[in-house]
Amino acid sequence: MQYDYIIVGGGSAGSVLANRLSARSANQVLLCEAGQDTPHGKVPEEILDSYPGTAYLDKRFIWNELKVTTEVISHNNPDVDRPPLRKYEQARVLGGGSSINGQLANRGAPTDFDEWDARGAKGWNWDAVLPYFKKVERDMDYDGPYHGNEGRIPVRRIMPDLWNDHATATGQAFAQAGFEYLPDQNGEFKDGYFPITMSNAYERRVSAAIGYLDPGTRQRENLTITTQTRVKELLFEGNRCVGVKAMVKGQEQEFRGNEIVLSSGAIHSPAHLLRAGIGPAMALGEMGIDVRHDLPGVGQGLMDHPSVAVASFVKPHARVNDFTRRHLLVGLRYSSEMEGIPKGDMFVAVSSKSSWHAVGEQIASKIIFVNKTYSETGQVKLNSADYRDEPTVEFNLLSDQRDLDRLMDGVRRMTALHALPVLQAATSNAFPASYSDKVRQVGEVNTKNKFLTGFFAKLLDGPDALRKILMDKFILEGFTLEQLMRDDDALETFVRQAAVGVWHASCSCRMGTDADPKAVTNNAGRVRGMEGLRVVDASIFPVVPCANTNFPTLMTAEKIADAILDGA
Secondary structure: EEEEEEEOOOOHHHHHHHHHHHHHOOOOOEEEOOOOOOOOOOOOHHEOOOOOOOOOOOOOHEOOOEOOOOOOOOOOOOHHHHOOOEEEEOOOOOOOHHHHHOOOOOOOHHHHHHHHHHHHOOOOHHHHHHHHHHEEEOOOOOOOOOOOOOEEEEEEEEHHHOOOOHHHHHHHHHHHOOOOOOOOOOOOOOOEEEEEOEEEEEEEOOHHHHHHHHHHHHOOOOOEEEOOOEEEEEEEEOOOEEEEEEEOOOEEEEEEEEEEOOHHHHHHHHHHHHHEEEEEEHHHOOOOOOOEEEEEOOOEEEEEEOEEEEEEEOOHHHHHOOOOOOOEEEEEEEOOOOOOOOOOOOOOOEEEEOOOOOHHHHHEEEEEEOOOOOOOEEEEOOOOOOOOOOOOEOOOOOOEEEEEEHHHHHHHHHHHHOEEEEEOOOEEEEEEEEEEHHHHHHHOOOOHHHHHHHHHHHHOOOOOOHHHHHHHHHHHOOOOOOHHOOOHHHHHHHHHHHOOOOOOOEEEOOOOOOOOOOOOEEEOOEEEEEEOEEEOOHOOOOOOOOOOHHHHHHHHHHHHHHHHHHHO
C-alpha cells in the first residue's frame, strides 16, 4: 500500500500530525511508534495518574539503554576528563513525553518566538504561534485573548485554596520575597508566582495520544497506527525519501509513502537522518556511512534547560493532602536582571514530594532551572550505523557562563527563602539536591524500595537529632547548604556536577534559512536538500523556549500540519 504520509514517532508531535492529516479523508496516513499503544480504556494506570512520578521511571515506557552526558566535555583531554554518563528517561510509548512527563502546560515568552523568527524561522513569531497554542488547548479555568476553549488538550490549575501546607507556605514565602501573585501562568508573561498549569482533567493525565488519538480518530479508515514498530532505515530513490524499513513486533516490513515525517524527538530524529547519510560529512565518513547530503547542522545545537534543586524535609502536617495526587502546584517565574537577558529568564517548580515512596513523601524540592538558556553546544552523534545502538548524546548544559552564574544565584535565592519563618514552619533540614543515580535507583518501583523507604521514613519522622544524622549520612551527596553559601568555589562545583536537564531536549535539527549553514529544515519542517522528508518535533526549534517543551511541540505540530495541508 502507498501512504500519503508516514509519521515516524507517535509522541506529542506525531499524535497531532496523525489526527490533523487524516482528518482529510483523501490522505492515507501511517503512524509508526516504537513503544506500546495506549488505546481508550486500556491506558496504563501509571500513565493516567495525576502524579507522574511512576510513569517516567517505568521501564515499559522509556528507552532503557539511552544515556547522556550533561557536563561540558573537555576537548583537550576527552578520554580522561569525560564526565559520567547519566540515564535519560526519553519516552518510548504512544503519546511520547506527554505520556510520562510532569503534565505541565505552558508556552514560553513572546520574545522566544520573536527570536525564532529573527533566527530564520520566518512566520514563527509570537503573533503567528499564539493561535496554534490556543488551538491545542481547552482551558477549563480562563478564556480571553490568551486562551483556547475548543482544543483537544485540557488545561487547568489547582488554585491556592486547595494547596497543601507546603505549597501554601512556599507561596507565602514568594510573596514575602516581593513576588506578585499571578492567577494565570499562561496569561501575560511577567514575573510572579502562580498555580502551575497542567494538561490534566478530573485528576487524570490527558496525553497527546489520549487527546488526539481518541476513539473517533482511530476509527478513520484512512489512518493506520502501528505500535511496537521501530523504524530501522529510511528508504530513498535519489534524493527523495520514499519509505521506511521497520521492525514490527520483531518482523521486518517496508512501508512506502509520498512523504516521510520524522517526529521521533530531538535525540532520535537526528539519529535517523545521520544513519541515512544526512548530516556532517566528516562525522558520517568516520562512521563508514555514505554521505547522501552534507548537512552540518544535523545533531548540532542540542539544548535543554539546566537545573538544580534545593530540597528540604517536610513536616507531617505540610505534606501532600488527600485532595489531589499532584505534587507540582505552585511555580515561580523571575528575572535574574543579568544584563542583556530578557525578563522571566528563570523558573522554579515547587515539588511538594520528590518520589512515590515513603521517603519521597517527606522530601520537597524547589527545582530551579534556567528558563532562557544560552548553552547551545550540545550534540547528538552516532556510535555506529546500527539502528539498535543508542546515539551519543552530549548536552554540555553549562557551556555558557551565564547559565552557570544564574543557577548559582538561584541556589542562593532559594536557600534564603528557607530562612523565612513561614517556610521554617513547614520544612526543616534544607539541603542541596541532585537527581543522581542513587536517587534513580531508590526511585525504581519495586517491593524492596517500598520496604526500605517505609522503614527509613519512620526514622526520619523521629527526633530532630536522629533525622539530621540520617540525612547527613544517607541523603546528602557531598555538600551542605552552609558550605555552598560561604564558598563560591564549592557552589560552582556543586552546580556543575548536579546540573541536569529537565527532559526538554530540543534544537538538534533547527529551522532556518538556506543561508544558515546550521539550519536543517525550512520553516515548514522540510529537510534542506531532500525531497519527501520533514522533521516535526522539538528538534526543529531554533532555540529552546522559556517553557516546558510539550506545549510548544504540540503547537509546532499543529502549525506545520496546517502548512502541509495547505501545500507548503
